[in-house]
Amino acid sequence: MPYGDARYSNIKTTEQLGLQRCPHCNTANPSIGRRHVFAVQPSKAAFQLHNQLLQWHVYSCASCGGLVGAATPIIQAHATFTVDQLAQWIVPAATTISSDIPQAAARYLTQARETLASPAASVLMSAAAVDAMLKERGYRDGSLYSRIQKAETECVLTKDMADWAHDIRLDANDERHADHDASAKTGEDAARCLEFADALADLLFVLPARVRRGRAPPAPPPAAPPVAPAAGRR
Ligand SMILES: [Zn+2]
Numbered sequence: 520m521p522y523g524d525a526r527y528s529n530i531k532t533t534e535q536l537g538l539q540r541c542p543h544c545n546t547a548n549p550s551i552g553r554r555h556v557f558a559v560q561p562s563k564a565a566f567q568l569h570n571q572l573l574q575w576h577v578y579s580c581a582s583c584g585g586l587v588g589a590a591t592p593i594i595q596a597h598a599t600f601t602v603d604q605l606a607q608w609i610v611p612a613a614t615t616i617s618s619d620i621p622q623a624a625a626r627y628l629t630q631a632r633e634t635l636a637s638p639a640a641s642v643l644m645s646a647a648a649v650d651a652m653l654k655e656r657g658y659r660d661g662s663l664y665s666r667i668q669k670a671e672t673e674c675v676l677t678k679d680m681a682d683w684a685h686d687i688r689l690d691a692n693d694e695r696h697a698d699h700d701a702s703a704k705t706g707e708d709a710a711r712c713l714e715f716a717d718a719l720a721d722l723l724f725v726l727p728a729r730v731r732r733g734r735a736p737p738a739p740p741p742a743a744p745p746v747a748p749a750a751g752r753r
Pocket of ligand 1: 541545549581584
């Protein structure tokens with residue numbers, strides 16, 4: 520259940536929602552103002568948390584007009600209702616980069632996401648992320664073209680993924696060489712390149728790490744701390 524996803528974000532449902540970036544347009548320090556508030560009671564018992572209602576705050580980003588929702592619990596105790604200002608659930612959820620992705624690739628992926636509003640820069644960052652991920656998997660020699668080919672030959676990439684990787688390589692080449700014949704990159708191009716780079720990160724690093732964790736034997740319970748002797752009176 521996504522309720523509770525935003526518990527540790529420490530974001531309050533004030534007039535302006537304090538997100539660092541808009542989840543839609545990635546504008547930094549966006550103005551995301553509140554437009555509407557309403558309460559709702561989940562009907563299924565599994566979602567009824569201690570007899571709480573949910574108070575939804577509906578916001579809109581001034582830059583792109585995209586909607587953001589933030590929910591807080593209305594806690595009922597006897598005849599009084601208390602509203603907790605801290606958001607417990609924010610929709611859409613903030614995108615985070617998995618810690619299973621190697622640092623260099625994670626940095627490029629973050630930059631690709633943060634520059635989506637500047638498509639040419641974002642395409643270059645997605646291509647750099649693909650490059651960094653292949654290097655991390657041991658494909659270090661030769662051009663990006665030959666490394667994609669080798670990864671396909673060794674079944675690290677499927678044919679479809681290798682074709683997609685070549686598309687991004689070519690898109691990035693257009694930008695690097697400022698080819699006047701090449702069409703200007705659009706936001707859609709940048710989003711498509713980032714989607715591939717994200718998918719490649721899942722395939723090469725995130726899913727294998729999840730499988731390894733899933734197969735690992737459960738960790739033994741932590742040892743009980745030694746009991747301190749009772750302090751005597753002084
Ligand atoms: Zn926005």
